[in-house]
Amino acid sequence: MKYSYEQLSQQTTLFLQLLSVERNLSNRTLNAYNSDLHCFMCWCRNSQVETLDQNTILSYFHYLQSTLKQKASSIQRKYISIRQFFHYINQEGLSTERFFRFSTRKFQLPKNLPRTLTTAEIRKLISVADAQVCRSRSSFHKILNIRNSVVIELLFCLGLRIGEISALNLAHYDSEDRTLLIHGKGRKERLLYISSPEVIKKLNNWLNIRNELHPVTDAIFLNRYGDRLSIYGIENLFHKYRDLSSINPSSTPHYLRHSFATQLLNNGASIRDVQELLGHASIVTTQIYTEVSIDRRRQVLERYNARNFLFDGGELK
Incomplete structure (x- = not known):
């Protein structure tokens, strides 16, 4: 397929x-696709690519990988974006070229286990937020600190x-049913029940004083100017505590x-x-x-590991 920056942009x-x-x-997802494709097309133009084929990609x-040394996760995301784009190109009849003859196995992601906090650390974090x-120092700071405590709790x-x-x-909050309607990734919704009476109490307390920040939005959590608390604001308050x-x-x-x-x-919850x-x-x-649920592994090994009963006189199964 002959390379044309203008045609690919269109x-x-x-x-x-x-x-x-x-x-x-x-x-946000569409912008990520657009960014991935734009970077690819700019590389093609700067590299003076004339023909688009499997070798080009x-x-x-x-x-x-070699020059920019990007992370495996970033490379895999670009792989998905570009592969889907060229699948679209084939479907539209703009080319019969088979662009992807290599798989994501070339860009295997390292298996990183989820990082967690211990129960003691979580207890300490919540206690410090309450303290x-x-x-x-002032009634204004108290309002913000009450808000921060609720955010930590919901996380x-x-x-x-x-x-x-x-x-x-x-x-999104139903105080009678104690539920929150969550808007997740991919515009998927899920309804979650707040099981902790203490968290419900803190949330209701925050909502009772929320108007003191003079809201200019219907967001539950406000910044000091009455606007929606951003993800960066949430990150900052977490880092503080x-x-x-x-x-x-x-x-x-x-x-x-x-x-x-x-x-x-x-x-004991199911996966x-x-x-x-x-x-x-x-x-x-x-x-x-x-992989990090060590308690369940411990239960299995204590109950079923044959070595535990090797000298108990019973037959190994």
């Missing part, structure tokens, strides 16, 4: 429109992503989500239940938490 626009209509993707991914409410109590907390609106509580200095808000999932499995609560599209994503 087809990229049509491809993104198709994704938006057929798959109802979020603007393979050279581009070699460039990402800051009592130590507030762990429901295993929410920071983007999901930022996106919460007043209409993380440092004050002297827990793992490398931890992020996502550690609480990982801890939530791992402890559910440790306490299907955890999948639904986390809002994972595939159970494969959820299965990684079984």
Whole structure:
């Protein structure tokens, strides 16, 4: 297929429109596709590519690996974006070239286990957040500290992503049913029940004083100016309490989500239940938490490991 920057730019626009209509993707995801394709086309132009084929694409991914030394996760995302784009090119009859004769095995992701906080660290984090409410320098700071305490609680109590907390609106909370309507990735919705009476009490207390920040939005969580609390604001407040509580200095808000999932499995929840609560599209994503659920492994080994009964006089099965 002859390379033309102008033609590919036009087809990229049509491809993104198709994704938006057929798959109802979020603007963030569409922007990621657009960025991946734009970077590829710029590389083609700068490399003076004349023909697009499998070797061209393979050279581009070699460039990402060897020259830019990008992470495996970034390369795999670009692989998916570009592969889907050229599948669209084939479907539209613009080329019969087989562009992808290599698989993602060339860009295997390292298997990183989810990072979690210990129960003691979580307890300390929540306690420090509560203590800051009592130590507030002014009524204004007390309002912000009450808000912060609730955010920390929801990160762990429901295993929410920071983007999901930022996106919460007043209409998403049903105080009678004690539920929150969560808008997750891919515009998927899930309804979660707040099981902790203490968290419900804190959330209702925050909502009772929320108007003192003079809201200009219907977001549940506001910044000091009355606008929606951003994901960066949530990250900053987590880092503040993380440092004050002297827990793992490398931890992020996502550690609480990982801890939530791992402890559910440790306490006997099924992996299907955890999948639904986390809002994972595939159970494969959820299965990684079984790798860090040491309590369940301990139970299996204590109950079934033949070495435990080797000299008890019984027959090994």
